[in-house]
Amino acid sequence: MEKFNLTTLMKRLTALAMVAVMFVVTGCGDDDDGGEPAPTLNLYETMSAESDLTQIKAYVDADADLKAMLEGSTEYTFFAPNDAAFAKLETLLGTGLETVAPQIVSQVLMFHFAQGAKTQAELTGSSVVTEQGESVVVDANGNITTGGSDDEVLITKGDIRATNGIMHKVETILIPPTIYASIGVNLGKLSQAVLLSANFTTLASAVAKADTYAADNSLPTITSYLTGDTEYTLFAPTNQTFEAINSDPAVVLAAYTAQQWYGILSNHFVADDGNGADDNVTVDEAELTTGATFTTKAGATLQIFNNTAAIPADNGVGIYIDSNGDVDLGDSGTYTNFDAEVALLDAFEGANGKLHVIAGVLAPPM
Template sequence: MRLLAVGVLVGLGATGCDDDEVDVPPVTQQNIVQVAQGNADFSVLVAAVTKADLATTLSGTGPFTVFAPNNAAFAKLAGGPLDAFSSAAKINAVTDANQIAALRGVLLYHVLGANVTAGDIAAGASTSTTARPASAPGVNDNSIYLTKAGNNVFINGGTRVVTADIDASNGTIHAIDNVLLPPSQTIAGIVQSSATASPAQFTLLLQALSRPAAQALLTTAAANTSNITVFAPTDAAFQAALTALNLQNVNQIPDATLVGILQKHIIGTGRVFSSDLAPGNVPTLNGNVTIAAAGNGFTVRGGSGTAANITAANILATNGVVHVIDQVLLP
């Protein structure tokens, strides 16, 4: 009877499948957290996600897109205000509830509530709202700004996607080379805080914006509803311009001249990051400025005077973006 049973089973097996068919067990795809845990270059990110209590969320159904800073990106935070987040060991040692909440906010700024592959990102400039809650109604501190040129994708101007489309069961990971930091000030706030910092910067720009004739421009720079780009001259740039105009101080600049100069530094049509710039003319509130390539960056020229170098780019504000320049743009 045992021989007969074995024979029947063998016969059933022979008639149930072809000789060359192989049964392959189904592969269970890993979720975003599991994929990150399996990648040594995301070890700091995994420590951060764990500390911020986001592992369960990012293991959920989703879908999610995570712009994932690699370990080298986190290491760039060393020595700065966010030094506590620059390595896995430092993150693991954090116990302060406010620091943990800040870390959670930074991480959520890297997450989209949809599955977005590189192919889904539109060519040119686009905007996405992140999973980070806005800090207050009407404050835009939870959006990221994408620039796609060919196969290159940049975020907030200076951050590059270095590895795209790492697939997970609940979404997609894109590895990036910087930690994205949400903005915390308006453009006016950035100018004012820089003017009172040590060393101080933008003191002359603040003096110019504080003139009664420039009140409307200062209001725009302070409004949460604005969406502008400002080329911000350094104090040395303003001093050189005063010398060229044979003036001793900002208060000696005639009202109409002052307003015309300041308007030349403002693009009123949106955030233009360095990754959006290309050689050619760009309209400002007072005519065009001319953008030209210079090494790995760009210069900006007004109607007259010396072309300005962009010495620090992509300072993100809640209402726009600032590029620091070393010459005043003259109409």
């Protein structure tokens, strides 16, 4: 039997102390600087685990590049709008984000990501450049001032750590300042329906091309009709109409010069319904009767035919439009010359007029 002595006891205590220190050091290696367990989920998995981030997850799932970002090794600060943020934006726009033009949605989404993992404390009183190119600014109180309609966006839950960054939940969808400036001009106007909508992206591109001619010739732009205070009735063809001409929007746009597009698009606007008996200048459904005529901004005449007994509804409600004068309402043999059918009445009504969706293009007489 080993003899007990003080020297032996001290050696054993020293050995136990070293083992204890090793356990402590090893245990600390599993934690982050705040003493919390190191994250095991990437940003995509972290987002997916949150029950109130279902809508932003749906947009990420629909974008392979964005999903790859959240699953990759590059660190990001991710401002994740919760489901309530999407509801708030829908109230603002009067429609969901899914109806907004894809190129705008893409820029808005990328505005929620900045390279580098920044904690809420590190963000406070500073700014970060996002993947969209503009900066998210955080004030001294830790609130985001670049939220578009909300200039004091709360981070409802911050510092949610992932293996490839940090996620902060926010109560508002963040909109890049330049885009919000455009949205602010368009809200409640015909331009909201045309320039911001996913359904009219080809028409919006045609407007941009026509406006180059207007600017070069000191003429009112098509955009000014859409955004101004004067009320108009707009007969608007959707992407589907242009796709029937050619599936490639670039081919459709190249088919006409800027000057021709200016004339064509001007022919889709009516400034006065010609009815002094009502209290508005827009063309209502009741005024779209057979034989009714309306003068367009191009100076041409739109002639209406509303008789489904003679021509059954095809792509809409059975209201047909002749835009270039080659239909004789007294000669049914000319009915194949109608240029468009009204597809959806009163699709949008705003502060400066209303929009009827049409299947067709209203080119003026050549």
